[in-house]
Amino acid sequence: xxxxxxYGFSALAIISALFILLTRNLMYAAFGLFxxxxxxxxxxxxxxxxxxxxxxxxxxxxxxxxxxxxxxxLTRPADERPDAATRPNRIEVVNHRRxxxxxxxxxxxxxxxxxxxxxxxTLIGDVLISRSTIRTLGVELxxxxxxxxxxxxxxxxxxxxxxxYLAMNRNPSA
Amino acid sequence: MYPIILLSVLGIVVLFLGxxxxxxxxxPATLLFLALALGSNFIDWNQGPxxxxxxxxxxxxxxxxxxxxxxxxxxxxxxxxxxFQDDEEAQPAEYYGIMLFSLVGAIMxxxxxxxxxxxxxxxxxxxxxxxxxxxxxxxxxxxxxxxxYFLMGAFATGIMLFGxxxxxxxxxxxxxxxxxxxxxxxxGAQSYILYAGLLLLLIGMLFKVSAAPFHFWTPDVYDGxxxxxxxxxSTIVKTAGFAAIFRLLSHSFAGIYDFWYITLAVxxxxxxxxxxxVAVYQDSFKRMMxxxxxxxxxxxxxxxTALTAQTERSILFxxxxxxVATISAFGxxxxxxxxxxxxxxxxxxxxxxxxxxxxxxxxxxxxxxSMLSLAGIPLTxxxxxxxxxxxxxxxxxxxxxxxxxxxxxxxxIYYYFRVVIASYMKEGNTGKIRVAPFxxxxxxxxxxxxxxxxxxxxxxxxxx
Numbered sequence: 001x002x003x004x005x006x007y008g009f010s011a012l013a014i015i016s017a018l019f020i021l022l023t024r025n026l027m028y029a030a031f032g033l034f035x036x037x038x039x040x041x042x043x044x045x046x047x048x049x050x051x052x053x054x055x056x057x058x059x060x061x062x063x064x065x066x067x068x069x070x071x072x073x074l075t076r077p078a079d080e081r082p083d084a085a086t087r088p089n090r091i092e093v094v095n096h097r098r099x100x101x102x103x104x105x106x107x108x109x110x111x112x113x114x115x116x117x118x119x120x121x122t123l124i125g126d127v128l129i130s131r132s133t134i135r136t137l138g139v140e141l142x143x144x145x146x147x148x149x150x151x152x153x154x155x156x157x158x159x160x161x162x163x164x165y166l167a168m169n170r171n172p173s174a
Numbered sequence: 175m176y177p178i179i180l181l182s183v184l185g186i187v188v189l190f191l192g193x194x195x196x197x198x199x200x201x202p203a204t205l206l207f208l209a210l211a212l213g214s215n216f217i218d219w220n221q222g223p224x225x226x227x228x229x230x231x232x233x234x235x236x237x238x239x240x241x242x243x244x245x246x247x248x249x250x251x252x253x254x255x256x257x258f259q260d261d262e263e264a265q266p267a268e269y270y271g272i273m274l275f276s277l278v279g280a281i282m283x284x285x286x287x288x289x290x291x292x293x294x295x296x297x298x299x300x301x302x303x304x305x306x307x308x309x310x311x312x313x314x315x316x317x318x319x320x321x322x323y324f325l326m327g328a329f330a331t332g333i334m335l336f337g338x339x340x341x342x343x344x345x346x347x348x349x350x351x352x353x354x355x356x357x358x359x360x361x362g363a364q365s366y367i368l369y370a371g372l373l374l375l376l377i378g379m380l381f382k383v384s385a386a387p388f389h390f391w392t393p394d395v396y397d398g399x400x401x402x403x404x405x406x407x408s409t410i411v412k413t414a415g416f417a418a419i420f421r422l423l424s425h426s427f428a429g430i431y432d433f434w435y436i437t438l439a440v441x442x443x444x445x446x447x448x449x450x451x452v453a454v455y456q457d458s459f460k461r462m463m464x465x466x467x468x469x470x471x472x473x474x475x476x477x478x479t480a481l482t483a484q485t486e487r488s489i490l491f492x493x494x495x496x497x498v499a500t501i502s503a504f505g506x507x508x509x510x511x512x513x514x515x516x517x518x519x520x521x522x523x524x525x526x527x528x529x530x531x532x533x534x535x536x537x538x539x540x541x542x543x544s545m546l547s548l549a550g551i552p553l554t555x556x557x558x559x560x561x562x563x564x565x566x567x568x569x570x571x572x573x574x575x576x577x578x579x580x581x582x583x584x585x586x587i588y589y590y591f592r593v594v595i596a597s598y599m600k601e602g603n604t605g606k607i608r609v610a611p612f613x614x615x616x617x618x619x620x621x622x623x624x625x626x627x628x629x630x631x632x633x634x635x636x637x638x
Binding site: 111112114115116118119143144145146147148151152154155157158159161162165166 | 178182185186189226227228230231265268271272275276278279282288290291294295297298301302304305308309311320343344365366367369370
C-alpha cells in the first residue's frame with residue numbers, strides 16, 4: 001500500500017515537473033507547479049515529516065503559487081491585438097541554445113544518479129514514526145535551536161526594510 | 175558571540191534614531207555602536223575555545239581576530255559615509271541599520287559550528303548586499319546590478335542548501351564536529367553523497383567570494399553599486415567568506431584533502447588567471463578593482479588549497495592587508511569620482527586620476543601606497559600577505575601553482591601602476607579637493623596600518 005502511494009505521488013511530481021518544462025503556456029506551467037508541489041508534499045508525509053508537509057502546502061501551494069499567478073497576471077506584456085485577452089500566455093524564448101542546456105542537464109542528472117545509486121543509505125533514528133513531530137520541533141526550536149530561530153528574525157527584518165526601501169517611490173513625478 | 179547580540183539590538187536602535195528630525199546623530203551613533211561591538215568582541219579573548227548555544231557557535235582567538243578585521247573595516251567604511259546626509263532623499267538610518275545587521279551575518283559565518291548558523295548568517299549578509307547594491311535607485315546600472323546579484327545569489331543559495339542537505343543525508347549531522355567524526359571513519363572517506371554535498375556547498379561559498387568560474391556577477395555588481403557599498407562588499411563579505419570556507423575545510427574535511435584539493439586547485443588557477451588578465455583590459459578604475467578583487471580571491475584560495483598549519487594566519491593577514499588597502503583605494507576613488515563627475519554621475523575611469531598629485535599630494539600618496547600593497551610590493555602589508563600565502567603553498571609542494579601565482583602578480587603590477595602613473599605623470603587639471611577631517615583620518619589610518627604591517631609583520635603575529 002505504502003509502495004503504491006509512494007510511486008503514485010512520485011509519478012505525479014515527476015510528470016508535472018516535466019510538464020512545466022515542456023509546456024509553452026506560462027499559466028499551464030504554474031498549474032503544473034501546483035501539482036508538483038502537492039506531489040512533493042505527499043512524499044514528505046510518506047517520509048514521516050508531517051510538519052514539513054503541512055508547511056509545504058501552506059507556504060508553497062498556498063502562498064508562493066498565488067503570488068506567482070498574480071505575477072503572471074500583472075506582468076502581461078502590452079498586446080494591441082483585439083483577441084489579446086483570450087490569447088494564451090506564451091513563454092517567449094529568445095535564446096535557443098538547446099544543445100548546451102540539455103548537455104548540462106544530462107551530465108548533472110548522470111552525476112546525481114550515480115551518487116544516489118552508489119550511496120549506501122542508512123536509516124537514521126526510528127524506522128516507524130507513528131507520533132507527530134510537531135511537539136519535538138517546537139521544543140527544539142525553543143531550546144537548542146533558539147539562536148538561529150531568533151536570528152532568522154534579523155534576516156526577515158533586513159528583507160522587510162529592503163523591500164520597503166526599494167519599493168518606495170521617492171520621485172513622485174516619475 | 176557578544177557582537178552578534180549587540181549588533182542585532184543596536185541595528186534596531188539605529189533604525190529608531192532615524193525617526194529623529196536631525197540626521198546628524200546617526201553617523202556618530204553608528205560609529206559608537208561599532209566600537210562597542212568591537213570592544214565586546216574581546217571579552218572572550220584568550221578564554222580558550224568556547225562553544226555557545228548548545229554547541230552551535232564557536233569562539234576561538236582566530237574567529238575573534240577575523241571578527242575584529244570585519245568590525246574595523248566596517249568602522250572605517252562607515253566613517254567614510256559622511257556626506258550621505260547632504261543628499262535630501264538619502265535614508266541614512268536604513269543604510270546604517272542594514273550595514274549593522276549584515277555584520278551580524280558576517281560574524282555568524284566566521285564562527286559557525288552548526289550549518290544552520292552558517293546558512294542563516296550567509297543569507298543575512300547576502301540579502302543586505304542585494305539591497306545595498308540597488309540602493310542608488312535613480313541609477314539604472316545600480317538597479318541592474320542588484321537584480322543580477324539577487325537572481326544569481328538566489329541560485330547559489332539553492333545550490334548551497336542542496337549541498338548541506340546532502341551532507342546531512344550522508345553524515346546525519348549538521349555540526350562541523352559531527353561531520354568530521356563521519357569523515358574520519360572508513361565509510362565516510364568513501365561516501366559519494368558526502369563528496370557531492372561538499373562540492374555543492376563549496377560552489378555556493380565560492381560564488382559568494384567571487385571565485386572563477388562563479389565570478390560573472392562580480393564586475394557588474396561592483397561597478398553598478400554605489401562605491402561605498404562596493405567597498406563594503408569587497409572587504410567584509412570576502413573576509414568573512416574566506417573565514418567560513420577555511421573553517422569548513424580545515425575543521426570538517428581535512429580528512430579527505432586528497433579529494434577536494436584538486437577541485438580547489440583548478441578553481442584557484444582559473445580565478446588567478448581570469449582576475450588578473452581581464453583586469454588589464456579595463457578602462458574604469460572601479461571595474462579594474464572588481465577584477466582585482468577576483469584575483470585576490472585567487473591568492474586567498476592558494477592558502478586554502480595548501481591548508482597547512484600556517485594557513486589560518488596567512489588568510490588572516492592577507493584579508494587584513496587586502497581590506498585596508500581596498501578601503502583607502504576606494505576612499506580616494508570616491509572623492510575623485512565626485513569631483514570630476516560627468517553629467518551628474520561620478521566619473522570612475524582612469525582619466526579622472528590624471529594630474530592628481532600636483533594639487534593633492536596626500537591623496538596621491540594614499541592611493542600609491544594602497545596600489546603598492548595590492549600589487550604586493552615590499553614594505554607594504556600586501557607584500558607580507560602574498561609572502562605568507564606563497565610560503566604555505568611552497569610548504570605543501572604546490573610549485574606549479576606558485577609559478578602561476580607569481581606570473582599573475584607580475585601582471586597585477588601593470589594594472590595597479592596605471593593609476594599611479596596617471597596621477598603622477600599625466601597632465602590633468604585636478605583642483606585642490608577638499609577632504610573632510612573625518613575622511614582624512616580614515617585614509618591616513620588605513621595607510622599607516624598598511625605601512626606599519628609592511629615594516630613589521632611580526633607585530634601582527636604577537637597580537638594574535
